[in-house]
Amino acid sequence: MYIKTININGFRSYREKTTIENIARQFNVVVGQNGSGKSNFFAAIQFVLSQDFSHLSSEDRQSLLHEGTGSRAPSATVELIFDNSDKRLSAFEGNEFSISRTVSAKKDQYFIDGHIVTRGEITNLMESAGFSRSNPYYIVKQGKIAELATATDLARLKLLREVAGTRIYDEKKQESLKMLEETKEKMEKSVLLLEFMNKRLKTLESEKEELKEYQKYDKLRRALEYTLLKTEVNDCKKEFDNLSKQRQDLQATLNDAEKLKFEYSKKISALEADLRSFELREKRLSAELSSIREEESRLESDRALATLESNDLKDQVNNERAGRQAAEQRLEEIQVIIKAKEQELEEIKPRYNELVEQQNVIFGELNNIKRKRNELYSKTGGDKGYKTAEERDRELNKKIMLLNQRIEDLKDNIERFTKAYENEREMKAQTDNRIQEIETKIEENITRMDELSSQDDDFRKRIDDATRIFHEKQLQHKEVTDQLAEQEDQFSHVETSFYRMLPKSVAEGIRNMNTIIEDLRERNTNGKYNDYINGYHGIVIKLMSAEHTYFKALEVTAGSTLTHHVVDNERHAMFFLEEINKRRMTGQCTFFALNRVYAPEQRPLRDRDGRHLLGVVKYDGKFSSVFRSMFGGTILVKDIQTGRKIARNEQFNCITFDGDEVNYSGPMTGGYVDSRKSRLDTMEKLKMLEPHLEELKKRAQALSKECIEKENLLADLRMNLLNNEQQRNTLQREHNNITAEKRELFELNNRLRRNMENKDRELIDHNHSLHELEARRNEMQAQIGTPLTTTSSSQEARKLTEIEALFKTQSAKAEEILNKVADLNVRKMELENELGSKLYRQREDLKMQVTAINLEVKRHELQTRSVEAEKMQRRIAEIYERNLEVSEELDGIRDSISKTRENLDKFNDEKADADGRVSSCTSDIELIRRRMAECNKRREDTLRRVKDLGTLAVDITSKFGNLRRKELEAQWMDSLNHMKKFKNVNKKALDQFVRSTTERDNLHSQIEEMQENYQRINALIEASETRKFDALYLTFKQVAKNFHDVFKKLVPNGVGDLIMKTAPVDNTDAEAVERVQTTHVMERFIGVGIRVNFSNDSNEGCRELFHLSGGQKTLVALALIFAIQKCDPAPFYLFDEIDAALDQEKRRAVAKLIDEFSTNAQFIATTFRPEMLEYASKCYGVRFRNKVSYITIVNSSEALQFLSLDEGTNQENPDDVEMAES
Incomplete structure (x- = not known):
């Protein structure tokens, strides 16, 4: 590693x-x-x-x-x-x-x-x-070597002890010494106690003899008292049986009366529920009737207003229609007049153009004649009075320059007129196109208005259908909502009754848990609380069901556990408790954690007169442990006697159908149980109401959703109708705008047409003038350079005469054609002005009247108002029918309320009679129950006194069985008088003597055992000291040998040894010698010394560490560290x-040594x-x-x-x- x-x-x-x-x-x-x-x-x-x-x-x-x-x-x-x-x-x-x-x-x-x-x-x-913790030298820091090099002999001894692990022996020795001291103290206390007990035994020996005499009379007393008590027990049993029979008879009577009362209560509850339902229905129908009448009154007013508006719109439509027909007739007349005027104008224009062309030709010829005449005059110069040709030429050049200037100006004017003419013609073409577009748009708008009217009719029909369906759904939703409100009211009434049967804190706890679960469901994003929601199963009473006959027995047996909350495990229970505390909620919640509920398997019942109460309960199998723990140990019986028999014989708790309990340990409880306050019965009602309530909620939600959908559909249709109305308004505004634009464009078109005609004439005149000027300039340019003649030839004179005659003739023609053009132009201008300024405008105004959409708008408004009036009329009819239905239903409900109240009063009276009988039987039963309880209590007290008498011999108890009660009482009093002689008898002397003797023997054994333990601890301490010495000695030998070898490798020519130093002893001091002999050898070690020789390998010349230089001390310290590491090797070493x-x-020697050691361990050195x-x-x-x-x-x-x-x-x-x- x-x-x-x-x-x-x-x-x-x-x-x-x-x-x-x-x-x-x-x-x-x-x-x-x-x-x-x-x-x-x-x-x-x-x-x-x-x-x-x-x-x-x-x-x-x-x-x-x-x-x-x-x-x-x-x-x-x-x-x-x-x-x-x-x-x-x-x-x-x-x-x-x-x-x-x-x-x-x-x-x-x-x-x-x-x-x-x-x-x-x-x-x-x-x-x-x-x-090893004892060897810290697998990590050697920089200062560690210097610390070891300068350490004292005692410090090296402590280090050697750490390496040898003697600290463990020291700790064990301290523990042993502590145990030795504790054992010694216990021994001393036990010896004192033993002396006290010996004295006490002597006193008890004398009291024991007096006790024997006392016990003889006491045995007689107890036998007599036992016989008396047994007699009393038998009397109590007979009395209890008689009372029990009376109670059963009264209970049968009570059950009949209670059954009758229960039937009346059920009928009263049903009638009260019906009455509440009828009253709630009456209240809602009265409110609905009032609402219907208010709506009917409002609709009548709205219908009258809609009728007036329809009549006004009808008059407006008729007026609009009459105005449009008159405009159409007038438009036809104007079209005929315009057509005649346009035809006459078309006939005049060719004649007029022809005459204008002739006029231009004649005036052109006339100008040529005038130019030729001027040329003839110019040649002679006579007409100008030129003296020389040079003077003439100078004058001609001047005139030519002026003519050129005029020609250029005229060309500019012609070009400007041409551009203006083209612009106006292009503008006129655009205007014509725009007018055509507007007329097309007007036709499209009229068509679109007709389409919107058709769509409006369709939308109105669909709105009527959707409104009818919406009202039907609303009515259905209202009916379901009314039913739901009635069911919720009934459910709330039953639920309130259930909570009133519970303690206030428990009811608050159930409400709080319901609130928490609902809140968790609302906040359950991404399944965060699924574990807790699914892990909560509700209260116990909701998880079970049974027949009504067993309700009393089940409720009495279960008690408050019926309202305990069932969860999967204790983690869920803690979570819900934390939530309750965190929300600062009040109330009490008790949890059944399914993983912690222990319920033993059900024991079989041998007696066939009873049955397991758990067998009448129906529940889910996963809750079996809960119900086994509640009902598994209880047997259902028909009467108390059967219950007492089963409880006594088979050790079961028993309960009757009426709720009387018999506990196998003796106690018996019971009494009247009001069936009206049955929690199970109330829960059954809630369970019956819950599915119907949930179904009504689902139907109400579904109908509400359908109403919203139909309302949205109706809103969409109305929005479509509103969109059509907005489109119609937009079309009307657009129609008005483009009609006004068309009128303006028409006026502009007329102006452009007139301007173009004027510019056309002016352009022709300018072109003629340009041709004349250019001809004159050319003639003058031709004269320049020719000789000046003062007299004309005969030929020129003759030509001049001819030209003069021709000029006169042509002038007369020009005047004649000019008059004709003027006359024809006057008629042409009259026609054009009449058409442009009057007839065309009238036609456009009539077209605007004919194409106006006011009629469609008014007609649409009329149709809308008529439809609304019809809808109101239909709605009024529906409301009238509904008014009749509601009034009829309200009268029926009021009759039902009256009859229900009569029946309720009748059943209340009958129930009061049944209550009286139940109260009478209940008080009698309660009186008998108290007497039975007192009798049972006397019997239990007597049995307890019999038990307190202790065990008696059979022959003694049977000896007094035939005596009469008075004789028994007399002998019993005689025995008591004899016992009064013994006033200060220690009745427990015999027991105390036996017990004290046993305690003394046990204490004596304990003292002997403690002495033995004391010796064992001393032996253990000595053995521990020996093992510590062996470990230290062996470690010293190994480290010393390793030090010698390592030093030899570091200093080949030197030698180094470790020396164990002991304290010196003065042999002349006997006390010191004795102390050394009694002291363990470990206590004599005072340090570990080091002696080295760096010059040779002999022991002579070896020196202590304090005689060495710093480097030599470091080397010795390293040798000691390596020796320790070799003795207690580690997987790796760190040297700094x-x-x-x-x-x-020396550094090389150290490095070589580390390299040698690294074959078995890893070294990391800096x-x-x-x-x-x-x-x-x-x-x-x-x-x-x-x-x-x-x-x-x-x-x-x-x-x-x-x-x-x-x-x-x-x-x-x-x-x-x-x-x-x-």
């Missing part, structure tokens, strides 16, 4: 999880700079295994947590994983197991394989693995810098010297960065580098050292 893996997390300087895996089975060396955390690694193993860290305060735990540059670690954990392949610890089946420890500011926990354990379990586990004070040669690295199986290096330690596996060369760095760093950072070693 050895350490295989070490995990460190948050411990001192190791912040992050550090894992050292595959630790070597033999020798492991840990190196690192001073302050890097080597000792913290060593302390981590101690933290889990050593006793040094067993009891930590809160401050100690805080100091173990890592605290670096950041916040302190919340916890520290160290885990050691051991290899157990050698099965050194047989408790673990696997080849390895782990031991870990976790500390935080508030907790400290140990774990074995992840399971929490105690510190003691860890200690016991380590001891079973071979780690044990070679610090040794020179190089060092800062290189010698151990030569023999190490594995090396580990510890680094310290940023106040955190890290440990890794390194080879020998890397380990040497660690040591060289450590030697080179003489000056450490104080903060780092303090942090790492804290």
Whole structure:
């Protein structure tokens, strides 16, 4: 067994999880700079295994947590994983197991394989693995060697005693001495008591003779008294039998009267229940009748209002319809006029366009003539008065420039007019399209309005059907609710009666338990309380049933246990009690825990005059233990005599049908039991009512759900109707908006049409003007550069004359065509203005009237009001019918109430008579019962007095059997007079003498036994001292031999021995010599000395430790530690810098010795010297960065580098050292 893996997390300087895996089975060396955390690694193993860290305060735990540059670690954990392949610890089946420890500011926990354990379990586990408490040197810290090197001889002797285990012998010796002292005290007390008892026996011897004379007369007295008492017992029995017969006769009479009373009570209860039901029904029907009449009055008022609104809407619909018909007729007339005007306009437009074209041609020709005339004038220049051609050309250029400017302006105007014309034409096309869309939308809206009206009719029909079904369901729900209320009232009445039969605290407890169970069911999310809900079964009385005949016997036998609560186990009972206390509830709850109820098996009954009471009870088999414990030991009998016989012969408790109990131990109880207060009978009524009540609740819930569904359906249909109404309003608003938009678009279209016609004419004029200007410019450009002639040729003159004549003729034509165009244009404008400004507008207004949806809206409103009026009328008819039904039913119920009260009074009178008979019989029976009880009490007292007389001989008791009572009393008084002579007789002298003699003999035996025990304890102490000496001596021999061998290996040329020192004795002092001889040899040991020689192997020149140097003392201490470890080996050892004070040669010797020992045990050592690295199986290096330690596996060369760095760093950072070693 050895350490295989070490995990460190948050411990001192190791912040992050550090894992050292595959630790070597033999020798492991840990190196690192001073302050890097080597000792913290060593302390981590101690933290889990050593006793040094067993009891930590809160401050100690805080100091173990890592605290670096950041916040302190919340916890520290160290885990050691051991290899157990050698099965050194047989408790673990696997080849390895782990031991870990976790500390935080508030907790400290140990774990074995992840399971929490105690510190003691860890200690016991380590001891079973071979780690002895008496040998603490399997973990050697830095100061341990120096402490041992400077120890005194006495300290080494104490250490040797610890290793030998003599502490156990010392503890046993102290216990034995304590027992020895106690035995001595008991012996002294017993001797004193024995002397007192001997004196007491002498006194009792004299009293014994006087007692014999007294007993002779006392025996006579007791025989006479026995005979008298037996006579009295027989008289009591005869009297009891006579009273019992009288009681049975009265009981039969009482049973008949009670049966009659019970029948009357049942009838009265039934009549009272009927009366309550009738009164409740009357109250509800009266309220319903009042509600019906109020609703009828309200509906009449609403119907009258709806009728008035329908008449108003009917007039509005007629007016709307008449207005639409007039608009349609006027629209037809306007369409005829418009068609005629449009036809005339279509006829005028071609003529007008033709004349305009002719006008343009004529004016074009006229302009050409004028241009030619001007050209002829320009050639001569005469008309302008130009002097030279240059002057003319200059003037022409100026005019050409002006013409060019005008031409460009005119072109811009033409382009602007063209764009405006195109924009207006495009806008007119858009307007036409939009008007067409609006007309289509208007037709769609009208169609949609018709569809909505059809849907409304369907919805109204469905609403009527749903309303009818909803009212039917409501009526059914109301009927079921009324029945449920009646049943709940009846159930509550019976339940209240049941609770009144119980003590107040018990009734409160049952109510509290019902409240808790209901609350748990409501809060039972994800089955959290299923165990407790299913584990509670109710009170006992609900879990059983029986025939009515046995109710009295069962109730009297069970008593208060009928109201005990049954649960599966005591855990459930404790839970419910905690809930009651937590909720501060009052009341009393007693629980039957099924797993704790003990009920013996039922004994068979031999007598056939009785039967087991348990046999009449019906219950579930899982509750058999409860009912066996309640009824299993009770027998049901027909009368008291049978009960007394069975109780006496078969040791059973018996009970009659009337509830009279006979206990087998003697007592008998009974009396009148009021059958009206029967808890079982009341519970039977509750059980009968419960299923019907649950069925009504389910029906009420189902009908309520159906009513909600129908109401939701009705709400959905009404919502659909409301949605249609909203759509209709939306369509109406949309219709009004698009109609207004259409009127605006129509006006805009007319304006655009007129603007386009005007722009069309203006564009033609601009084009003509452009052509004329360009022609004039071209003519002027042609004249530039030609010679100026002042006189014209004959040809030019003739041409000019012709042109003048042609100009006059063409001017006349132009004037004529201009007049025709003007006349025709006037008629065209009249037609266009009449159509655009009047007729088209009138047509649009009439179309808006025809296509208006006001008629549909009003018609829909009229239809809605008419349907509502019809519904109200139907509802009024239904209410009228219901009014008649309710009135008729109410009259019938009132008649039933009257008859029920008459019957109730009659049965109450008859029940009062039966009550009188029951009371009379009850008082007589109670009187006889008291007399029987007194008789039975006298008999019991007499029997007790007979029993107190003690045992008498048969011949003496039969001797006085034939004497008369007076003779017996006379002889009895004579015996009493003789006994009065003995005044101070010790009546117990004989018994006391026998008892005291026995006690004296027993005490004498006890004294002898204590003396024997005293000697045995002394012998045990001596044997214990001998065994302690043997153990110490043997251990000393082994350690001394091991020390000699180990020292020889460490110092081959030297020698070392251990010496047991004893106290010196002065032989001249006889007293001292005698004390030494009587004292055990163990008491003479005063210390263990060490003598060594480092120069040669002879005993000469050996020196004590105080003569050695520091390094030599360290080596001797190490030799002693190895000797002790060799004597008491452990699976592994931990050494912390044990070679610090040794020179190089001794360090190598120590390392070689550890390597030799590591074949049988694992060694883990820390060092800062290189010698151990030569023999190490594995090396580990510890680094310290940023106040955190890290440990890794390194080879020998890397380990040497660690040591060289450590030697080179003489000056450490104080903060780092303090942090790492804290």
